[in-house]
Amino acid sequence: MQMQLQKVFERPRTLRPVATHYCPGCGHGIVARLIAEVIDEFGIREKTVGVAPVGCSVLLYNYLDIDMYEAAHGRAPAVATGCKRVHPDLVVFTYQGDGDFASIGTAEAVHAAARGERITTIFINNAIYGMTGGQMAPTTLIGQKTTTSPYGRTAEQAGFPIRMAELLATLDGASFIARVSVHSPKNIIQAKGAIKKAFSVQMNQQGYSMVEVLSQCPTDWRMSPAEAVKWVEEKMIPYYPLKTLKAP
Amino acid sequence: MEKTFMTGNEAIAEAAIQAGCRHFFGYPITPQSEIPEYMSKRLPKMGGVYLQAESEVAAINMLFGAAGTGARVMTSSSSPGISLMQEGISYIAAARLPCVIVNIMRGGPGLGGIQPSQSDYFQATKGGGHGDYHLIVLAPHTLQEAVYLTMNSFDLADKYRNPVMILGDGYMGQMMEPVSFPKLTPRHTPKGWALTGAKDRPANLVKTLYLDPEALEKHNLVINQTIQKIKKEEVQVETYHTDDAEIIIAAYGTVARIAKTAIEVLRNKGLKVGLIRPITVFPFPCKIFEELADRRFLVVEMSFGQMLEDVQLSLGRKASVHFYGRTGVVPSYDEIIVEVEKLVK
Known part of the structure; x- marks a missing residue:
């Protein structure tokens, strides 16, 4: 009798067979894979366009086999808007870090959401500027040490970290807003569910959708990957609670 | 039409x-x-x-x-x-x-x-x-x-x-x-090269x-x-009464239009004045300036001299280039006439 081997795990078609530039233990690569899986499961690879702006996000086009823009720092929601308004039939998403989405690009983020733009944002919040080498981000926690808050961030000096999901959930145009994390297998499964939901909200013409993904950055946090995972659980999640803030 | x-x-x-x-x-x-x-x-x-x-x-x-x-x-x-x-x-x-x-x-x-x-x-x-x-x-x-x-x-x-x-x-x-x-x-x-979804192509x-x-x-x-x-x-330029012109005004846009009126008045007074009007300011029409570099030039702009630099570059250092500019205010054709007459005196 011939043994039938059933394939239970394979690389998504949308994910290119290449090594990523991400550091060991980084969450970016996991999220790139989840996006690729979601695109494949919806069968929309040929009508999906991504926008990746400046930061660790920028090289996403090396990993996803779809049409993509590289955008200026913070401007991805505006670029995605321009694309989507010309081609309402396309599925358009942005892939942005915290410096991009919560600092330099807040105007574009807030107004794309307020307009109910039929786009999806995958927002990677790792509480630090990764690519530039670990400077303070708008989402850096109070007390967190970075290369530009070497004594730990203080509210007196640098103000408070921004909760983008809560902020955007107040806008009528925002239809689906969720915060997830990728620090454990269970959370990764939940993260995929949220990303899938966000894409479906867009495809159903229900408005703007955004998934904030808490992601570990061992290199710039100066931690081992195991410590970084623990730090997400113990430090980040209490300040950035995991939940669906808004759904249609 | x-x-x-x-x-x-x-x-x-x-x-x-x-x-x-x-x-x-x-x-x-x-x-x-x-x-x-x-x-x-x-x-x-x-x-x-x-x-x-x-x-x-x-x-x-x-x-x-x-x-x-x-x-x-x-x-x-x-x-x-x-x-x-x-x-x-x-x-x-x-x-x-x-x-x-x-x-x-x-x-x-x-x-x-x-x-x-x-x-x-x-x-x-x-x-x-x-x-x-x-x-x-x-x-x-x-x-x-x-x-x-x-x-x-x-x-x-x-x-x-x-x-x-x-x-x-x-x-x-x-x-x-x-x-x-x-x-x-x-x-x-x-x-x-356009992004329209990667259907039937890389x-x-x-x-x-x-x-x-x-x-x-x-x-x-x-x-x-x-x-x-x-x-x-892609250079586009208009020359206006430059053939016999002793003095050539260089101007673009609205100022060139005002200069044309000034040139009519000056020509009626017997002064040989012409105009080079860049239509493309980039690419700049260097060649026509080179060809007419032996004339005297008056650059007029609604600025304190920006196109002036391109005119000077095109004409070379020996050329005679004068400038009249207003900024914040639109120059009248009377003002341009006065500037040209100053050059003749």
């Missing part, structure tokens, strides 16, 4: 529509707000898109996104707003995306004023944003010419994969004149980042070769 009485802003907007532009992203600023207003009225009724952005920064990035799909797209603004767009314009030029940007110039620097000005010449013609690039810059001097140049600007942008700027001023934006719109069949340029990428130094230089060389070709093939 039937003529319509309209403002320059409206004429430019209508010309863009006639040229096949169906997508417009903008932000209000005086003295160009009639362009977005006109587009918001017309485009949705013809299946197009008008979208008011949250800022000029967003508007130019929406243009980047829309141009990246290969659509004919335009934005418009005035000086302070154009400054805000410079980041996006640099990215658009780097990504080699065709699009049209209208600058109806007002006084600066800073908030400046809302009166006509030509003080964005350096910004428009020398790049404007960071990096090695140039826009093709078209400077009409009448509303009818604004119509022709705008209609042609989309073909030019497509042909070279380079952004085009229509450089007008507040005077031109606000004044009304009868204009006609010639029947135009927009040239169809294949855009295999994925496309609109990018501007080249971390490998050699790759960046290679990319910049492509842009530069395009610019050199534009310099060779």
Whole structure:
């Protein structure tokens, strides 16, 4: 009798067979894979366009086999808007870090959401500027040490970290807003569910959708990957609670 | 041909529509707000898109996104707003995306004023944003010419994969004149690079980042070769009574139009005065200046001397170049006459 081997795990078609530039233990690569899986499961690879702006996000086009823009720092929601308004039939998403989405690009983020733009944002919040080498981000926690808050961030000096999901959930145009994390297998499964939901909200013409993904950055946090995972659980999640803030 | 009485802003907007532009992203600023207003009225009724952005920064990035799909797209603004767009314009030029940007110039620097000005010449013609690039810059001097140049600007942008700027001023934006719109069949340029979904072809990428130094230089060389070709093939210039002219005025846009009136008066007085009027201020018509370098020149601008530098460069150091400029104020033809007469005395 011939043994039938059933394939239970394979690389998504949308994910290119290449090594990523991400550091060991980084969450970016996991999220790139989840996006690729979601695109494949919806069968929309040929009508999906991504926008990746400046930061660790920028090289996403090396990993996803779809049409993509590289955008200026913070401007991805505006670029995605321009694309989507010309081609309402396309599925358009942005892939942005915290410096991009919560600092330099807040105007574009807030107004794309307020307009109910039929786009999806995958927002990677790792509480630090990764690519530039670990400077303070708008989402850096109070007390967190970075290369530009070497004594730990203080509210007196640098103000408070921004909760983008809560902020955007107040806008009528925002239809689906969720915060997830990728620090454990269970959370990764939940993260995929949220990303899938966000894409479906867009495809159903229900408005703007955004998934904030808490992601570990061992290199710039100066931690081992195991410590970084623990730090997400113990430090980040209490300040950035995991939940669906808004759904249609 | 039937003529319509309209403002320059409206004429430019209508010309863009006639040229096949169906997508417009903008932000209000005086003295160009009639362009977005006109587009918001017309485009949705013809299946197009008008979208008011949250800022000029967003508007130019929406243009980047829309141009990246290969659509004919335009934005418009005035000086302070154009400054805000410079980041996006640099990215658009780097990504080699065709699009049209209208600058109806007002006084600066800073908030400046809302009166006509030509003080964005350096910004428009020398790049404007960071990096090695140039826009093709078209400077009409009448509303009818604004119509022709705008209609042609989309073909030019497509042909070279380079952004085009229509450089007008507040005077031109606000004044009304009868204009006609010639029947135009927009040239169809294949855009295999456009982002429309990777169906039956490899994925496309609109990018501007080249971390490998050699790759960046290679990319910049492509842009530069395009610019050199534009310099060779796309120069437009008008000469007016230059054959026998002893004194040649160099001016563009509204000022050139005023200069023409001054030249008529001066010629009636027996003075041999002519005009060189760059229609493309980039590429600059160096050659005609070289050819006439033995004459005396008076450069007149609504600035304190920006095109002046290109004229001086074209003529060489030995040439006789004088300058008259107003900034914040439109020079009258009387003032130009006085300046020319000073040179004769």
